Amino acid sequence: MGLLQNRVAVVTGGGRGIGRAVALLMARHGARVLVNDTGTGLDGDGVDRSPADQVVQEIQAAGGVAAPSYHSVSSVEGGEKIVQDALNHFHTVDILVAAAGILRDRTVFDTTEEDWNALVGVHLKGTFSVVRAAARAMRGKAYGRIVTFTSAAGLYGTFGQAAYGAVKDGVAGFARVVARDLGRFGITVNCVAPRAETRMTASVPDDIMRQRQEVLGVPQPTPTSDGYPPEAVAHLVAFLCTDTAGDINGQLFYVAGGVVSLLSHPAVTRTVRKPSGGRWSVEELAVAFPLTLGVGLANPAPPRESP
Amino acid sequence: MGNTLQGKVAIVTGAGRGIGRGVALKLADEGAWVLVNDLGVAVDGTGADRMAADLVVGEIRERNGAAIASYANVASMQAGQGMTDAVLQEWGRLDIVVCVAGILRDRMVYNLSEKDWDDVLNVHLKGTFSLVKSAATVFRQQRSGRIITFSSESGLLGNPGQAAYGAAKSGICGFTKNVAREVGPYGVTANCIVPRAYTRMLQGVPPEAHLFLERLHIQGLPFDPASPEAQAWHPDDVAPFVAFLSSDYAANINGCTFLVYGDTIGLFQDPRPLSTIYKGEGFFTLEELAAIVPGTLGRGLANPAPAQVSK
Numbered sequence: 180m181g182l183l184q185n186r187v188a189v190v191t192g193g194g195r196g197i198g199r200a201v202a203l204l205m206a207r208h209g210a211r212v213l214v215n216d217t218g219t220g221l222d223g224d225g226v227d228r229s230p231a232d233q234v235v236q237e238i239q240a241a242g243g244v245a246a247p248s249y250h251s252v253s254s255v256e257g258g259e260k261i262v263q264d265a266l267n268h269f270h271t272v273d274i275l276v277a278a279a280g281i282l283r284d285r286t287v288f289d290t291t292e293e294d295w296n297a298l299v300g301v302h303l304k305g306t307f308s309v310v311r312a313a314a315r316a317m318r319g320k321a322y323g324r325i326v327t328f329t330s331a332a333g334l335y336g337t338f339g340q341a342a343y344g345a346v347k348d349g350v351a352g353f354a355r356v357v358a359r360d361l362g363r364f365g366i367t368v369n370c371v372a373p374r375a376e377t378r379m380t381a382s383v384p385d386d387i388m389r390q391r392q393e394v395l396g397v398p399q400p401t402p403t404s405d406g407y408p409p410e411a412v413a414h415l416v417a418f419l420c421t422d423t424a425g426d427i428n429g430q431l432f433y434v435a436g437g438v439v440s441l442l443s444h445p446a447v448t449r450t451v452r453k454p455s456g457g458r459w460s461v462e463e464l465a466v467a468f469p470l471t472l473g474v475g476l477a478n479p480a481p482p483r484e485s486p
Numbered sequence: 487m488g489n490t491l492q493g494k495v496a497i498v499t500g501a502g503r504g505i506g507r508g509v510a511l512k513l514a515d516e517g518a519w520v521l522v523n524d525l526g527v528a529v530d531g532t533g534a535d536r537m538a539a540d541l542v543v544g545e546i547r548e549r550n551g552a553a554i555a556s557y558a559n560v561a562s563m564q565a566g567q568g569m570t571d572a573v574l575q576e577w578g579r580l581d582i583v584v585c586v587a588g589i590l591r592d593r594m595v596y597n598l599s600e601k602d603w604d605d606v607l608n609v610h611l612k613g614t615f616s617l618v619k620s621a622a623t624v625f626r627q628q629r630s631g632r633i634i635t636f637s638s639e640s641g642l643l644g645n646p647g648q649a650a651y652g653a654a655k656s657g658i659c660g661f662t663k664n665v666a667r668e669v670g671p672y673g674v675t676a677n678c679i680v681p682r683a684y685t686r687m688l689q690g691v692p693p694e695a696h697l698f699l700e701r702l703h704i705q706g707l708p709f710d711p712a713s714p715e716a717q718a719w720h721p722d723d724v725a726p727f728v729a730f731l732s733s734d735y736a737a738n739i740n741g742c743t744f745l746v747y748g749d750t751i752g753l754f755q756d757p758r759p760l761s762t763i764y765k766g767e768g769f770f771t772l773e774e775l776a777a778i779v780p781g782t783l784g785r786g787l788a789n790p791a792p793a794q795v796s797k
Contacts, residue, residue, distance in 0.1 A: 182772055208772060255600035286668045287615075287622050292563045295615055299607065303653055307595070307603055314596040321793070334757050336663025336741060345611060345661035352656020355644025360595045362791025411769030418775035427779075428789040429644060431757055437765035439775070441783040445642040445659070447745050447752035456749050458723055461490045461516060464730040464751075468739075472753045478740040480670025482629075 182421050184209035187269040189261060191215045191252050191309055192279030194230025196377035197328070200413035201276050202234050206243035208417060210274065213265040214238075215248040221378055223281035223297045244269075252279045253300035258308025262316055274324045274420045275313040277306045282379050287341040295342050302346035306353060310368070314361055323366030324420035327354045329431070330372055334442075336479070351431060355444065358429030367428040369419050372442070373412040374435035407436045415439055490733045492517035495577045497569050499523040499560050499617060500587030502538025504685035505636070505721045509584050510542050512725035513732065514551035518582065521573050522546070523556040529687055531589035531605050552577075560587045561608035566616030570624060582632045582732045583621040585614040585658075590687055595649040603650045610654035611661070618665060618676070625674040632732045633669065633676035635662045637743065642680060642754070644790070659743055663756075666741030675740040677731055680754065682747030683721040718748045727751055 188205045192198035194216025206212045214234045218227030231247040238245035248264040250257045265272045281301045283294045306327050317323030332340040333347025354370035361368055374380075415434045418424055431442040451471040453459050459467075496513045500506035502524025514520050522542045526535030539555040546553035554576055558565040573580050589609050591602040614635050625631025640648045641656030659678050666676040727746045730736055745752035761783050763770065770778070 182776060204772065255603070287619055287665050288626065288668070290615075290619065295612065299611065303607065303611075303657065304603065307598075307649065307653070311595055311598060318596060332664065333660040336660070336667050338664075338667045341661060341664045341668060342615070344664035345615070345657045348660020348663075349611065349641075349653045349657030351660075352641035352644070353649055353653035355642075355656070356640070356646065356649045356652035357595045359644050359646035359791045360649065362789055363794040365793040367789075408769070414770055414772045414775060417772045418779065421772070421776060423776045423780065424784075426789050426792075427784055427787055428791065430787060432783075433759065437767070437769045438762060439770060439779075439783065440759035440762040441787075442757040443755075443760050444644075444757060445743065445754045448755040450745070450750055450752040452751075453749040458720075459726040459730075459749065459751075461488055461726055461729045461733055461735070464727060465490075465733070465735040468730065468735075468751075472744075472751060473739070476739065476742065476753075478670060478675075478738045480667045480740065481738070482673040483671040 182208045183274070183417065186210045186273040186420070187213070187265055187271050188274035188276065188420065189213045189215060189265045189272055189309065189313065190276045190278060191261065191305065194218055194234055196278070196379060197373060197375055197409045197412050198276065198278035199234050200409040201278060201416050202245070203238060204410065204413040204417050205274070205420070206238040206245055207241065211244040211269045212238060213246055213248050213261070213268060215250065215252070215261050215279070217249055217251050219281065221281060221382060222283055223301055252277070252305030252308055254304070255308050255311065258312040261309055262312035266316065271320070272313050272316045273322060275309055276326045276416055276420070277309050278328055279305050280328065280379070282343060282382060284339045284343065284383070285341070286339050290342050298342045298346050303349045303353070306350050310357055314366065317366050318361070318364045321365040323361065323364070324424070325357070325361070325366065325368040326416045326419050327368065327370045328373065329370050334372060355429055362428050367419070367425065369427060369430050369432065371412065371416060372431065372433045374407050375409040375412050376407050377409055411436050488516045490516045490735070491729065494518045494581040494732070495573050495579050496582035496584065496732065497521045497523065497573060497580065497617065497621070498584045498586060499613065502526055502542055504687065505681055505683050505724050506584070506586035507542050508722035508725040509586060509728045510553070511545060512722070512729050513582065514546040514553060515549065516729050516733070518732070519552040519577050520546060521556055521569055522553050523558060523560065523569055523587065525557055525559050527589065529590050531591070531609060560613030560616060563616050565613070566618070566620040569617060570620040574624070579628070580621060580624050581630065582634070583617050584634045584728055585617055586636050587613055588636065588687070590651055592647045592651070594647055598649055606650035607654050610651070611657045614658050614661060622665065622669050622674065625669060626672045629673045631669070631674040633662070633665060633674065634728055634731055635676070635678045637678045637680050639680055639682070646791070662743070663741050670740050673737070675731070675736065677739060677741065678743040679724065679728065680743060680745045681724045682719050682745070683724055684719045685721050720748070723748050
């Protein structure tokens with residue numbers, strides 16, 4: 180009790196899944212929580228106030244302080260309204276957790292413009308819109324904690340999530356930039372790649388899920404009866420929002436049940452220079468590449484024989 | 487002059503200037519027939535000028551190459567389909583797409599307008615998706631093809647003042663890794679280039695970005711066009727590697743991200759676990775993390791932008 184005493188937290192997507200777990204946990208640790216959720220279906224269609232309302236009721240029933248907010252994150256105006264809701268209820272904003280997200284698993288061949296716009300709108304613009312509004316509120320008081328969410332699909336690539344992978348790697352890049360925009364104001368911005376059992380992952384077949392996680396290269400915990408609860412993610416997120424984590428800024432984390440990793444950012448590990456200097460020719464690259472950068476390079480999806 | 491791309495057809499977006507121009511000329515020099523796409527806008531995406539694409543088409547034809555111009559704004563689904571249809575109609579095939587078109591609107595995140603955000607995301611991210619989607623459909627059917635997209639160190643490392651650009655550029659990298667896994671089985675490759683080149687785009691990069699890179703001891707972006715670095719990072723230096731990836735030599739290079747500048751090619755590694763903590767049963771609680779992380783995962787972490795004490 181008390182690690183987040185009197186802090187005001189805005190949690191988008193706070194009605195379900197990871198966002199809900201974050202909202203409940205933060206309230207238990209003394210934060211006043213604005214639970215934002217439009218209550219849409221997994222694909223972003225429909226609106227329902229009850230997910231946000233139920234989380235607020237749960238928090239209040241446990242003696243915590245919370246208020247609901249139903250605005251969509253997908254516009255700058257929506258982001259401003261959400262932060263304004265927090266200011267109206269609690270007079271300030273200390274913490275922003277941008278967990279709102281939708282899923283539309285399609286290959287690039289089948290992704291429609293509407294799928295693309297919906298995913299970019301909720302994940303990428305929806306992270307920008309609330310970060311922008313919250314940063315404006317946090318800057319003046321020189322304190323803030325922001326947590327955004329990426330995904331293994333974005334960091335490593337997978338099959339069938341072209342648009343989702345794009346927006347999730349986009350969020351990681353956005354967080355890296357914004358950590359540098361806001362750090363000097365005492366605001367931290369970090370990014371979490373979670374593995375959790377929510378309705379979002381329940382929609383993905385088990386073998387695909389396993390493939391997606393294996394690319395991470397971290398030893399996976401033995402699934403216990405606990406599995407990968409969203410609560411495990413919530414505890415890491417809440418930690419990143421404490422005063423103790425004030426110097427953790429611009430970092431990337433992975434969390435899955437009892438495993439928490441600090442991830443590197445993308446980095447150049449090997450380089451080759453033209454020995455004589457100057458501009459390469461295609462023929463020179465054709466000779467040099469396989470002997471240098473190409474060593475050990477595997478095609479993640481080699482050509483299949485024609486049926 | 488070479489012939490490594492003889493008989494192939496390419497689309498290059500943003501080909502009127504800078505890196506795209508160098509790529510279009512190089513692909514043509516290697517024998518490819520090239521659709522040169524450029525709306526002819528300023529760095530911030532305003533205006534339009536057909537001369538940008540026309541000049542490059544003229545240059546290619548002067549060198550006895552084959553080229554046609556497109557002035558489409560890449561930021562719509564119609565643009566990608568339109569360019570694909572245009573080369574199929576003109577030359578009957580499509581082998582290579584290179585998505586270079588981009589604009590820049592640098593603002594700190596709290597001052598970034600919705601319009602700036604939308605414009606930057608649309609040109610870079612949706613513009614890449616639009617052409618890649620239409621091309622991938624052709625490539626799947628013919629069971630060959632090359633997709634080459636452009637990311638940036640701004641997104642992969644994080645440059646202050648570039649929230650929209652960094653998001654879009656990192657998004658392109660993630661998009662490409664996913665597309666690579668979807669098109670690979672059909673004999674198609676998708677790779678991403680992170681270029682360093684001294685073009686008109688760099689002249690608008692905010693001073694904070696330069697200072698930040700200096701602090702990290704990363705070779706900074708050259709301020710001065712006459713500086714040795716600027717001279718060393720000629721935009722045309724990016725083109726040979728793009729031509730290589732487009733060629734039959736690179737049939738099995740897929741899903742990679744490459745840094746390309748001057749005489750240097752680098753290979754990016756995806757995020758790796760730097761350190762990990764485990765708990766056998768259940769998960770770490772907030773209290774446990776507060777006790778453990780500072781001495782484990784958090785040890786020695788540098789804040790890239792430490793808080794400044796306000797006066």
